[in-house]
Amino acid sequence: MSRMSGIGQYVPGDSSVHRLDAAAKIGVVAAFTVALFVVRGFAGLAALGAVVAAAIAISRVPVRAVARGLRAVGFIMVVTIVFNMVRWQPTEALVRLGPLAIDGAGLRMGLFFAARILLLVTGTSLLTLTTSPVQLAGGIERVLAPLKRVRVPVGDLAMTLTIALRFIPTTAEEAEQIMTAQQARGASFDAGGPIARARAYAPVLVPLFFQLFRRADALATAMEARCYRGSEGRTRLVESRMGTADWVAMLVSGGVVIAVGVLL
Amino acid sequence: MIRFESVSFRYRADAPLALDDVCVTLEAGEVVAVVGANGSGKSTLARLCDGLLEPTSGRVLVDGIDTAAPESLWDVRSMVGMVFQDPDDQIVGTVVEEDCAFGPENIGVPSAEIRVRVDSSLAAVGLQGLERREPHLLSEGQKQRLAVAGALAMRPRYLVFDEPTAMLDPAGRRAVLEITERLARAEGHGVLVVSHDITGIARADRVIGLDSGRVVFDGGPDGLLGDAGMMALLGLALSPAARLAAALRERGLDVPLSAADAESLVASLWR
Numbered sequence: 222m223s224r225m226s227g228i229g230q231y232v233p234g235d236s237s238v239h240r241l242d243a244a245a246k247i248g249v250v251a252a253f254t255v256a257l258f259v260v261r262g263f264a265g266l267a268a269l270g271a272v273v274a275a276a277i278a279i280s281r282v283p284v285r286a287v288a289r290g291l292r293a294v295g296f297i298m299v300v301t302i303v304f305n306m307v308r309w310q311p312t313e314a315l316v317r318l319g320p321l322a323i324d325g326a327g328l329r330m331g332l333f334f335a336a337r338i339l340l341l342v343t344g345t346s347l348l349t350l351t352t353s354p355v356q357l358a359g360g361i362e363r364v365l366a367p368l369k370r371v372r373v374p375v376g377d378l379a380m381t382l383t384i385a386l387r388f389i390p391t392t393a394e395e396a397e398q399i400m401t402a403q404q405a406r407g408a409s410f411d412a413g414g415p416i417a418r419a420r421a422y423a424p425v426l427v428p429l430f431f432q433l434f435r436r437a438d439a440l441a442t443a444m445e446a447r448c449y450r451g452s453e454g455r456t457r458l459v460e461s462r463m464g465t466a467d468w469v470a471m472l473v474s475g476g477v478v479i480a481v482g483v484l485l
Numbered sequence: 486m487i488r489f490e491s492v493s494f495r496y497r498a499d500a501p502l503a504l505d506d507v508c509v510t511l512e513a514g515e516v517v518a519v520v521g522a523n524g525s526g527k528s529t530l531a532r533l534c535d536g537l538l539e540p541t542s543g544r545v546l547v548d549g550i551d552t553a554a555p556e557s558l559w560d561v562r563s564m565v566g567m568v569f570q571d572p573d574d575q576i577v578g579t580v581v582e583e584d585c586a587f588g589p590e591n592i593g594v595p596s597a598e599i600r601v602r603v604d605s606s607l608a609a610v611g612l613q614g615l616e617r618r619e620p621h622l623l624s625e626g627q628k629q630r631l632a633v634a635g636a637l638a639m640r641p642r643y644l645v646f647d648e649p650t651a652m653l654d655p656a657g658r659r660a661v662l663e664i665t666e667r668l669a670r671a672e673g674h675g676v677l678v679v680s681h682d683i684t685g686i687a688r689a690d691r692v693i694g695l696d697s698g699r700v701v702f703d704g705g706p707d708g709l710l711g712d713a714g715m716m717a718l719l720g721l722a723l724s725p726a727a728r729l730a731a732a733l734r735e736r737g738l739d740v741p742l743s744a745a746d747a748e749s750l751v752a753s754l755w756r
Contacts, residue, residue, distance in 0.1 A: 355579045383577075383578075386579055387576070387577065387579045390619070394621065439571065439574035439575075440575065442537060443569055445537060445562075446537055447562075447575075447577075447591060447635065448559050448563055448588060449587070450559065455590050456589075456590050456593050456594055458583060458586035458596060458603065459596070
């Protein structure tokens with residue numbers, strides 16, 4: 222399953238960033254995102270960039286793992302810069318290209334937006350890089366806990382999320398098996414154009430979904446047999462609590478948002 | 486004791502009876518094998534034990550508690566642990582210890598107590614040291630032992646296994662079989678095993694044979710293994726070792742028919 226590598230896949234570790242409570246980390250990332258959108262100039266972005274760089278250094282997550290996630294947004298960043306800097310009626314033309322021109326103000330704006338995207342993706346992927354999916358699901362549950370008052374089934378949602386995470390490898394294995402079986406019957410998944418290739422996956426998806434529904438039914442029976450009846454009255458093997466360090470991290474990041482918003 | 490009192494069951498109003506007037510019992514400390522051809526009602530019987538299904542008529546009592554009573558349903562389910570055929574269909578947690586903790590979490594056991602139960606349950610099935618392992622990295626046999634540990638962590642009095650070894654290789658099968666027997670003999674659990682595995686049947690204390698939803702056999706394994714007609718009716722075939730044991734008996738040697746695998750046959754010949 223090594224083929225499944227995406228943005229911000231968990232890198233196990235024991236740094237203070239890893240140990241921070243998932244709910245606290247979600248809070249910090251939320252504050253950081255707000256800060257990114259209230260800053261008005263490059264000085265603010267630079268300050269936030271320094272914060273991210275420090276967090277990466279403390280987390281000891283390999284820079285390569287962080288960079289892997291950025292490749293996906295590289296294209297968006299380039300498009301952002303190009304569309305902002307090329308103008309019909311430049312106010313301060315740097316280079317003229319026939320009727321078009323590269324505009325100085327546009328270039329600065331493009332770079333500003335691109336840098337914002339870069340920091341946004343880096344900051345949020347640091348959350349998933351340093352938090353295991355299970356802790357993340359638990360964190361989301363506790364962050365959303367107030368919604369229980371308005372009858373949002375937060376516990377069930379978190380349970381659904383956990384089960385989805387648990388079944389990703391199993392489902393990938395099953396898909397692989399079905400693909401091998403179809404290949405043995407002469408199916409090919411890499412011939413032809415994109416439409417032909419997409420169509421080749423239909424005979425894989427149909428049995429895969431069939432299998433998933435069967436499994437969901439059996440799993441529901443097994444969960445009932447193990448006394449699952451919603452999140453009401455459930456206890457946890459590991460009860461997560463917000464510690465002093467978590468509250469400090471939340472307060473500091475809140476302070477940074479206000480400071481950056483006011484000053485820069 | 487789990488007691489079936491003239492239990493009949495049908496899945497839909499217009500469907501034929503899946504179980505027809507079944508009266509059986511399961512005592513603490515005994516291993517009972519349930520056998521029968523496909524569609525004979527074995528899995529239905531298993532699912533009736535803990536209220537996953539409710540009888541259409543008759544009653545199922547677990548230590549005197551009616552499984553059809555909604556107010557005591559969760560008590561019944563925590564008293565009767567279930568293990569199903571495909572381990573992947575019953576593992577919920579993303580790591581071993583988390584899955585093992587799922588049952589006790591659901592019935593609101595305090596964290597410290599869950600930790601104790603998880604550790605002892607994993608040790609009982611020989612999975613200690615794999616607490617943080619992800620389930621998809623376990624072998625099929627280990628996954629099934631995890632499912633057993635998950636049921637044990639509920640501290641049940643009875644364990645019901647629905648073809649627990651069908652997906653396992655011989656080594657995994659033997660391991661699960663030994664665990665079930667130890668749970669009954671040493672720990673005093675009542676164990677009900679739905680099985681096609683002749684070795685498991687031979688080692689059970691009692692065998693219940695089902696045919697088209699009716700109980701056609703209820704007795705010791707020797708009585709069943711010696712009855713060729715009944716074996717055929719229940720869709721069972723003697724293992725090569727048991728056939729040899731039967732042939733030796735015909736020639737006057739005192740070999741028990743329950744010597745269904747080579748090891749126990751050799752052991753009983755040497756005795």
